[in-house]
Amino acid sequence: MTVSIPGRLLRRAGAVCFTLGLTLVPLVAPDRGDIARASQVDTIPAEAKRIVSVGGSLTEIVFALGAQDRLVARDSTSTYPVEAETLPDVGYMRALSPEGVLSVQPDAILLLEGSGPPEAVEVLRKASVPMIFVPERFDSEGILVKIRAVGEALGLRAETKRFEAEVAADLEKAVEATAGIAERKRVLFVLSLQGGKILASGEGTAAAGIMALAGADNAIGGFTGYRQLTDEAVIEAQPDVVLVMAREGDLAISRDEIIAHPAIAATPAGENEAVIAMDGLYLLGFGPRTAQAARDLATDLYGNRAGN
Amino acid sequence: MTDETMDARAVLHRPEGDRSARARLAIIICAVLLVVIALGSLGWGASDASALGVVLDMISGGAESVPARDRIIVWDIRLPRIILGMLIGASLAVSGAVMQGLFRNPLADPGIVGVSAGAGLGAIGVIVLGGSFLAPVTAAFGIYALPFAAFLGGLATTLILYRVATRRGQTSVATMLLAGIALGALAGAASGLLVYVADDRQLRDLTFWNLGSLAGATWTKIAAAGPIIGLTLVASPFLARGLNGLSLGETTAYHLGIPVQRLKNVAIVMVAAAVGASVAVSGGIGFVGIVVPHLLRLAIGPDHRYLLPASALLGACLLLVADAVSRTIVAPAELPIGIVTAAVGAPFFLWILLRRRGLLDL
Numbered sequence: 324m325t326v327s328i329p330g331r332l333l334r335r336a337g338a339v340c341f342t343l344g345l346t347l348v349p350l351v352a353p354d355r356g357d358i359a360r361a362s363q364v365d366t367i368p369a370e371a372k373r374i375v376s377v378g379g380s381l382t383e384i385v386f387a388l389g390a391q392d393r394l395v396a397r398d399s400t401s402t403y404p405v406e407a408e409t410l411p412d413v414g415y416m417r418a419l420s421p422e423g424v425l426s427v428q429p430d431a432i433l434l435l436e437g438s439g440p441p442e443a444v445e446v447l448r449k450a451s452v453p454m455i456f457v458p459e460r461f462d463s464e465g466i467l468v469k470i471r472a473v474g475e476a477l478g479l480r481a482e483t484k485r486f487e488a489e490v491a492a493d494l495e496k497a498v499e500a501t502a503g504i505a506e507r508k509r510v511l512f513v514l515s516l517q518g519g520k521i522l523a524s525g526e527g528t529a530a531a532g533i534m535a536l537a538g539a540d541n542a543i544g545g546f547t548g549y550r551q552l553t554d555e556a557v558i559e560a561q562p563d564v565v566l567v568m569a570r571e572g573d574l575a576i577s578r579d580e581i582i583a584h585p586a587i588a589a590t591p592a593g594e595n596e597a598v599i600a601m602d603g604l605y606l607l608g609f610g611p612r613t614a615q616a617a618r619d620l621a622t623d624l625y626g627n628r629a630g631n
Numbered sequence: 632m633t634d635e636t637m638d639a640r641a642v643l644h645r646p647e648g649d650r651s652a653r654a655r656l657a658i659i660i661c662a663v664l665l666v667v668i669a670l671g672s673l674g675w676g677a678s679d680a681s682a683l684g685v686v687l688d689m690i691s692g693g694a695e696s697v698p699a700r701d702r703i704i705v706w707d708i709r710l711p712r713i714i715l716g717m718l719i720g721a722s723l724a725v726s727g728a729v730m731q732g733l734f735r736n737p738l739a740d741p742g743i744v745g746v747s748a749g750a751g752l753g754a755i756g757v758i759v760l761g762g763s764f765l766a767p768v769t770a771a772f773g774i775y776a777l778p779f780a781a782f783l784g785g786l787a788t789t790l791i792l793y794r795v796a797t798r799r800g801q802t803s804v805a806t807m808l809l810a811g812i813a814l815g816a817l818a819g820a821a822s823g824l825l826v827y828v829a830d831d832r833q834l835r836d837l838t839f840w841n842l843g844s845l846a847g848a849t850w851t852k853i854a855a856a857g858p859i860i861g862l863t864l865v866a867s868p869f870l871a872r873g874l875n876g877l878s879l880g881e882t883t884a885y886h887l888g889i890p891v892q893r894l895k896n897v898a899i900v901m902v903a904a905a906v907g908a909s910v911a912v913s914g915g916i917g918f919v920g921i922v923v924p925h926l927l928r929l930a931i932g933p934d935h936r937y938l939l940p941a942s943a944l945l946g947a948c949l950l951l952v953a954d955a956v957s958r959t960i961v962a963p964a965e966l967p968i969g970i971v972t973a974a975v976g977a978p979f980f981l982w983i984l985l986r987r988r989g990l991l992d993l
Contacts, residue, residue, distance in 0.1 A: 396963060414964030420846060422708045423963030425700055426678030442847040450703045548830075 367431035367453040369478030375424055377416045378435025380466075380610030381457055382407050384473045385433070387611045388482050396427040398438075403604055403612075421446040433473060435459055459609065461532025463494040466609050486611075493614035494536070501538025501621045508624050509542040510534050511562035511592065514549055516576045519584065521552045529607035530566070536617035539564075539624055554586035562592045564624060568607075569600035576600075599623045654937035657930055661944035665717070668951045672713050673705065675955060677962035680704040712848035715856075716954045717947040719845070719913050722860045722905040724946025725867050727920025728927075728938055732874035733898045734796075734807055737928075740921040741906040744792055744811030746785050748818035750903075750910040752825075753784025759825045759833050774855040782859070782907030788814050789899045843914035843969025845954050852912045859908040863901045864943055870898055871935035878933065916969050918976030919946050925983065 367374075373395045376382040382401035385394060391406065398416040401407045413423050416435060421443045424432065429452055436459040438444070447454060455476040457469050467487055474483025512530035514522045524530035525546040534541050542562035543552065552560075565587060567576045578598045587593040605616050674682040680701035688697040723741070730739040730746075741747045757780040761769040769776040792814060796807035826837060873894040876884035885891050909916075923946045924938060931937050950968075953975060957968040 399964065412964055414961070418846070418965070420677065420958060420963065420965035422680075422704055422958065423677040423965055425680075425704055425708075426676070426963050428700075440847055442849050445849070446703065446707055449707055450700050452700075 367455060367476050367478075371431040371453070371477075373428055373430045374477075375413060375427060375429045375432045376401060377413070377419065377433060377438045378457065378459075379403065379604045380459075380469060380608045381433045381435050381473055383608070383610040383612065384470055385477070388474060388477060388479055388486060390477050390479065393477070395429060396424070400604065403608075419443045421450075425450055425452070431455070431476070433457065433476060435469075461527070461529045461609055463491070463498070463536065465532075466494065466611070466613055467491055469610070490611055490614065494617075497614040497617040497621070498536060498538075500618065501625065504538045504625060504628060508539045508563040509561060510539045510564045510566050510624070511542040511557070511560060511587075511590075512566045513576060513581065514568075516580060516584070521554075521557055521584070521586070522549055523552050523557075524549055529609060532609065533606055533613070533617060533620060534566075536613065537620040537624060539620070557586035558589045561590050562587075563595075564597040564599055565592045566599050566601070566606075566620075568603040570603060650932040651934070651937065654931035654934065654941065657927070658937060658941050658944065661941055661948065665944050665948050665951075668948050668955075669713055669717065672716075672951050672955050673709050675959065676704065676709055677959055677965075678704055682709070707850075711850050711853055712845050712954065712958075713951060715848040715853055715912065716845050716950045718853070718857060718860045718864075719909045719916065720919055720947040720950025721864055721943035722909045722946075723916065723919040723950070724923035724942040725864060725939055726902045726905045726909075728924035728935070728942040729867065729870060729874065729898050730902055730920075731924055732870075732877060732935055733895065733902075735878060735880075736807065737925065738808060738921075741785070741902065742915065742917045742920060744807065745813075745815030745818060746788050746792070746811075746902065746906050747910055747915055748815040748822070749788025750781040750785035750907045751915060752818040752822050753780035753782070753907065754911050755822045755825050755837060756780055756784075758837055759829045774851060778856050778859060778908045778911040780907075781911035782904050784818070785907040785910070786900065786903035788818065789903050793895070793899060843916040843972075844957075844965075844967045845913055845950075846958075846965060846967075847912075856908040856912045859904050863905040863908075866897075866901060867939045867943070868936070870894065870901070871939055874898070874935040875933075914969065916950070916972055918972045918980070919949055922976045922980050923949060925980070929983065 372393050374385070374390075374393050375396045376385055376394055377398040379398075379400040379402060382394070382397050383403055385391060386404055386407065394407075394410055396411040396413050397407055398419070399412050399414060400416050401410075411427055413427070414420055416438045418440065419438065424443070424447060432447065432452055432454045434444075434454055434456050436456060438456075444454070455472060457472040459465060460468065467490065470483060470487045470490060474480070474486070477483075511521075512524040512528075512534070514524060514530075516522075523543050524541070525543055525548055526541070527547045528549065531541045542560040543556070565581050567581065578596075578600070581587055581598050582593055582596050584593070592598070599620065601616065601620065604610075605612055606620070670682075678701075681697075682705050684697045685702050685705040688702070727740050730741060730744070731737055733739070738744075741750075754777055757765060757769060757777050761776065765776075765780075768780075772779050792807060792810055795810040796803055826834065829837060873884070873889050873891075876887050876889040877891070877894065879887075881891050924942050927938055927941050927945060931941060950972070953971040954968050956975075957966045957971045960966055
């Protein structure tokens with residue numbers, strides 16, 4: 324039995340999941356368990372035509388390689404391109420339901436590192452559906468690794484090679500554009516502002532990764548992952564700019580809300596009302612669009628000085 | 632022998648008149664319902680796998696040539712989930728009924744008075760500290776470490792609650808509720824602290840565990856929690872007579888020859904074990920412990936000899952139905968079952984309260 328649920332609600336649910344998931348993304352050090360699993364990668368048959376893609380950036384890569392016809396389902400973080408949203412949604416990547424995934428009769432599954440839960444993966448393994456685990460790293464090389472892994476799994480050697488070179492050149496250009504910036508801006512990424520408490524990104528996060536690509540520094544350090552900050556820590560960090568995800572609904576953070584925050588008001592970001600809002604998957608997905616996202620962020624931060 | 636004791640003796644055997652025929656019928660109906668729902672759940676899911684086909688294939692030794700995928704869906708996904716769902720539903724409902732009898736209060740529920748929170752603290756402790764601080768414990772107990780820690784957490788909370796709320800043999804209802812809320816908050820704070828020091832992988836485990844779900848049902852989990860829950864379910868009918876006596880007050884129960892203190896001890900350990908094991912494998916699933924016994928009390932009366940087995944059966948039914956909804960309503964994705972039980976349980980409970988205002992005392 325399936326009940327139709329309005330797309331907006333699903334999208335919002337997806338956004339909520341994405342936010343929750345971000346607080347749980349793996350740290351810099353690659354997870355040993357996943358790597359071990361990744362090394363005993365199943366090979367998927369080149370003729371695999373019923374593929375489930377779990378992880379927004381992987382779905383983007385499949386589309387970019389022109390293999391979208393071979394997808395039968397995606398997870399709730401796969402929201403780009405828009406056509407991806409027409410595919411059945413097997414749920415949030417970290418809360419997959421094994422029967423749900425098997426119900427679309429997949430002949431291969433692409434899984435971004437961190438997909439789960441382990442029980443679901445265990446059952447899927449038992450069902451002997453070939454699974455490809457793709458590692459996640461928040462830098463340029465991490466994106467190329469994803470492209471290679473997906474391309475290889477799809478058996479599209481020539482296309483992958485061309486696309487990888489294209490993305491690599493694009494990323495290099497984006498990094499070069501901000502290499503000459505002498506005064507790097509300090510950016511505070513605010514994941515949520517629930518009840519006036521700032522949940523900010525530390526080291527090893529996707530947000531820190533995109534800041535580095537855009538020639539900016541993370542205003543906050545000394546911890547990995549996402550932490551709630553005290554107001555004094557925010558003031559001490561003296562961010563030049565506050566970066567947030569643009570979204571609708573309960574989790575939306577409005578510009579006014581940030582500027583009005585007492586701690587942020589006492590920083591250069593608050594004084595200059597410097598708030599940048601960008602789409603979550605675009606900004607933090609570390610997929611094919613990341614170079615463009617880095618360029619957009621750099622332009623917002625440095626204007627023409629970003630050399631674009 | 633006074634008239635009062637005579638009445639009391641009568642109550643022991645048939646409180647509130649003779650509703651035993653009706654109660655027996657209710658138990659039979661619940662049992663039949665459970666079988667139907669369980670078989671239905673086995674055949675119904677997000678995929679079109681046919682349970683009948685798989686079973687026929689099993690009997691005929693592979694003659695039906697069912698795809699391997701369907702065999703896995705039925706044996707490794709649906710069946711463990713159904714068994715775990717029945718065990719947990721039964722354990723939550725019986726724990727609720729026993730606690731309500733023990734405290735002689737219809738509001739007593741492991742979720743409301745903080746026992747679940749205490750069990751949760753134990754489970755979170757093992758998830759977060761299992762690799763470091765508590766490594767010897769996890770090494771010694773293996774898959775049982777989590778249910779055991781949850782059991783200890785639940786037991787400690789129940790004991791403290793009982794000590795705080797009971798004075799000179801009288802259990803103060805208001806004190807119990809307030810103390811339960813305070814203990815729940817305390818356990819919640821300790822859990823929060825552990826969550827704060829948890830690393831990302833542990834946090835991920837915690838999130839799933841917190842959502843309250845049967846999604847992680849595996850044969851291993853059944854092996855870990857099944858024996859504990861099974862034992863408490865089998866033991867619960869032996870408390871029935873004592874709990875009936877206790878409903879007259881501890882002094883009266885004592886004079887009727889009920890070993891009150893031992894009864895209380897056994898009941899507390901039992902509830903802590905059942906709730907601990909349930910919480911450890913499925914997280915916090917609310918409302919089963921309070922809705923099921925209440926509904927049954929309205930239908931068959933407060934006699935624990937019928938109430939306890941009927942609660943077990945109806946609790947299992949309720950959780951299976953909720954789980955069937957949770958795994959098919961947004962298929963191929965899945966909704967956490969805690970959302971379903973609360974969304975169905977809370978309005979239903981309010982509706983009962985409105986209809987039967989004033990009739991809800993034990």
